[in-house]
Amino acid sequence: MKTSKLLSLAVAGAFLASCGNGNNSNGNKSGAMGASDAASRVYVAPGEYDEYYAFLSGGFSGQLATYGLPSGRLLKVIPVFSQDPEKGYGYNEETKPLLQTTHGFIPWDDTHHPDLSQTNGEVDGRWIFINANNTPRVARISLKTFETEETLELPNAAGNHSSTFVTQNTEYIVGGTRFSVPIPQEDVSIKDYKGKFKGVISFVKINPDSGAMNLEFQILMPGFNYDLAHSGKGNSHGWVFFTTYNTEEANTLLEVEASQNDYDYIAAVNWKVAEDYIKQGKFTEMKAPHYHNTYSDETHTGKSEVVETVKILDASQLPGLVYLLPTPKSPHGVDVDPTGEYIIGNGKLSSDLTVHSFSKMLKAIENKAFDGEKYGIPTIKMDAVVAGVVKSTGLGPLHTEFDDKGNAYTTFFISSEVIKWKVGTWEVLDRKPTYYAPGHLMIPGGDSRKPFGKYLVAMNKITKDRFLPTGPELCQSAQLFDISGDKMELLLDFPTIGEPHYAQAIPASKIKDQQTKIYPLKDNHHPYVTRTDADAKVVRDGNNVHVYMTCIRSHFSPDNIEGIKVGDTVYFHVTNVEQDWDIPHGFGVLGAQNAELLIMPGQTETLVWKPTKVGVWPFYCTDFCSALHQEMQGYVRVSAANANTPLKWSLGGDEE
């Protein structure tokens, strides 16, 4: 216990010293430029557009938030792995399947690392992917609709943290286990961890046309914690690099026990070799049921399917598949520079960055410059792979991104700063404080072959006195820097939804004009679509009642329904028959346990209601849609279970 507390205090103390220890210091603008100049550089005048779309993960919120840069304005929270009452996601019948797992329906998860699809190593604006950390999954979001189209469970993984980093042509997204577990799961003592618990790295194949995801194979790895990843590019295309920690394989009090070794490893995984092994049949087909959930814009419905098995490649048995690069000290982020030559290990308990050289690594492998192995995986000699060390004098380096001028930028969590350094010379060029405790940072395209080196966003875990206080729970925040000049200039603090864990950004011009504005009603193939008021109807099927309903400014058809009984399950299938841009309608019914819908033009959504009380209950449009929005309402009459009220309904005022 003593060791643990000392270490905690040391780390906490270092942090507190750097962040003002809670003093309401307010107005600390070290690193900020002249206010009026900064103001004009972040101001986006009414009606004008931001220059970049930025996608910040929501961390523990489980979502992905879209911001405009440089304004920092929140444009849309895209629901992914959590329910969202703003949008009905995870409440309506159509999107519930996206949250289905082998552990049941999971209403809330923890997203960390979004990654934009790439073509030839450049962001291409087709999709963005993101991971679920808690119940391991990955998701694909369309950048035409800004909706989640697919979620995929990753079996055998536990804590899908080092995910979803894409390869250079979006051949794959990856997922590395953060917590090793028995594979397959079994009832063993936690003390048997060492040797018995294993990690897996998942390679999820992306269909180049549709974006459809498939768990192509998993690589069985030593029982380390796999923390972050990034893919090779250029010459290093074909490899993915994963940081590891807890190579001590401790199972308790990790804050002490997993910080004993002077170095852990970056695992270099050659997925082209993996593909060869798969072709050669050198895999085990393992029973590992996992959910593959999809949402179709054509049927406007989600679907859950279970995939039964996964192909396993055993890294300890398959030469050339994985190498381990020794890296001080509990490396957190691993980042590959735009050329693909340098692999930066951010040793979080160090002040230095260790930079590996890809070409040295290849040579070391060729020359077998190994100094041992871990569970059959060769460990490369440190001298044989390290290209240089960045002597930062910062504390707690976590992540590095790159600009288009050969510079790198690294966040330091404990000393709360961003440090700019030169790739190749390892020289520190600039440093600016951040407020406080930055985790990731993001430069648009900053993990691709073509960074857009104008802005840098530092994502801070702690804000304390930076914004007006809001009780014990404060926002986390992002800080926008201008990096177009020699020195970084702090422009703006903006609060974020949840934890701004990692982020991606893309020039608005690349995706602005591909946006879907409405769903064509003629292409709506929802099984319960109702295309015109005249087609509206109510159909009883035993205790299930299906209401085929339309809505348009400013009425529902039908708007009077009778003959519903306590004990029924009522399915309101509501089609928004508007075909105008930005004219959604809502639907709410008093006492509905799933409450509400929010339906885009041309879309059908379904609300399930189990009425519990006899009476006449109103429903109404919940999204202010027209000058007669308040009149957009109706009633459902609910009779006792044994009543004989006949089923009837109105159609635009004419009772059937």
Added chain:
Amino acid sequence: MKTSKLLSLAVAGAFLASCGNGNNSNGNKSGAMGASDAASRVYVAPGEYDEYYAFLSGGFSGQLATYGLPSGRLLKVIPVFSQDPEKGYGYNEETKPLLQTTHGFIPWDDTHHPDLSQTNGEVDGRWIFINANNTPRVARISLKTFETEETLELPNAAGNHSSTFVTQNTEYIVGGTRFSVPIPQEDVSIKDYKGKFKGVISFVKINPDSGAMNLEFQILMPGFNYDLAHSGKGNSHGWVFFTTYNTEEANTLLEVEASQNDYDYIAAVNWKVAEDYIKQGKFTEMKAPHYHNTYSDETHTGKSEVVETVKILDASQLPGLVYLLPTPKSPHGVDVDPTGEYIIGNGKLSSDLTVHSFSKMLKAIENKAFDGEKYGIPTIKMDAVVAGVVKSTGLGPLHTEFDDKGNAYTTFFISSEVIKWKVGTWEVLDRKPTYYAPGHLMIPGGDSRKPFGKYLVAMNKITKDRFLPTGPELCQSAQLFDISGDKMELLLDFPTIGEPHYAQAIPASKIKDQQTKIYPLKDNHHPYVTRTDADAKVVRDGNNVHVYMTCIRSHFSPDNIEGIKVGDTVYFHVTNVEQDWDIPHGFGVLGAQNAELLIMPGQTETLVWKPTKVGVWPFYCTDFCSALHQEMQGYVRVSAANANTPLKWSLGGDEE
């Protein structure tokens, strides 16, 4: 049907003509001032504070969002009537009771009208109230913790729209039914609406010390729709004014049927008279079970209680309680000027505003200047009560607020503009376009006796081309105007969470320094609190297992747990024993159906987990808390239901 469609098209057409019909016009800055001047006026430099807290209702999101003004930055979404995966609200056991109703657990509702508590007609920064529209409820939020402390169901109401407007000393908040229904509810034909369906207006008494809410009485009203409300002030203190529509008492196709009359009414309710009637016993005690839910900062737990009855006053039987003021044309908002003399009816199907005089109303009542009655309630002659008409030439007036210089500002939904006019002369002074279709507007203190007339926020239902597009679903938005000069100046567009329905704002100086920063651990009386690592334990009680857990940078105690079985219900009661500002911890366990917790310093929260699979499952901190956050993890071993694995756990590394 034809009438309906024609009217729809007319309304839609007028709107579309005004909003560019979807052209990506981008850069339309009519009404905007010079960009660099505006930029400097809305820019809040890093580390500096906004001048106002603004609270914008989330509309269909069911929440209340806190923004800073003038920056438009979103500081915190306060969850109220919907679950919130960012915060665990409605997922952890402690807050679930707040969403309990007689219709069951409702995970998502529709909030409309926040109102700040007032003392002597001025905002006092103690609480903010807000309504649930769908399943009728009101809520109280503490402005020390920014947490929802209380929710109260309103029986007999249906669509609690004209709510929560406070009286001058926060004696009451009110709630008027939007949809009339049978009272008490019964199984009747919807066609029997006229005469059979009734409205109620609820008066919720506020305890002046604790803020505790109690449904003091309800007033039985004619079967109209009660749309908006505002309280009297100064001389008119003691009265609350409600707009009505559908005084036609139609039950279908309301867009046509409820727009037939040339005027509807503003119902003037004298709650001091109501109090006298209550004292005199002239009420009916009606069986009307409704939930009263509270959350205590002392026990850190929520509690649901059912109140069985409510006192009913029948407006048709009790003279002097209610008067009806005829008001053209389907009036939507009703707003009382800072002096309390003028009551503005915003007739949404008109271009004029009808202004009633409170003193004329009193005189008319004294002189019995009535021209009839509705269900026993006197209707005052229009001439006897109207003080003036604002001839705006705008279309679709919805809401009016006031500055501190005798001016009023009204939103026009259809013509998309804000019009400034002079109270008393009714002269139009200025008009500025808004983008697009504003509903409410808000001036800090603008519905109190002391407005702060510097900023005006117009809340727009439709944005179309105003921001970078995000698929079919676009944000709604707020527009900030400077109203300190003669002419309004548009400063900023900022997107909002959900529908920014109505809003309140208060100078930051009034509440900034009263904020709770941590919950003192010594005052935590949660039934399952664990104050030190040494007190951590696991207790089995049949199939229920209670884990008494602590968390602190950077470990959980216990961090290894064995002896859990499939079929158990595991309660993780996690206490964050940190006593530092802004050091929350999260807690997630793989596959937990309620997924996660987010625990503030000194707080205890409970996650329920029903493990379904044998194996060893990790848990971890979901909120990046320290340099060793990634090491803050543990494992739970789950055995088969019939296994005899003994219950044991670690304490900071030392196995029990």
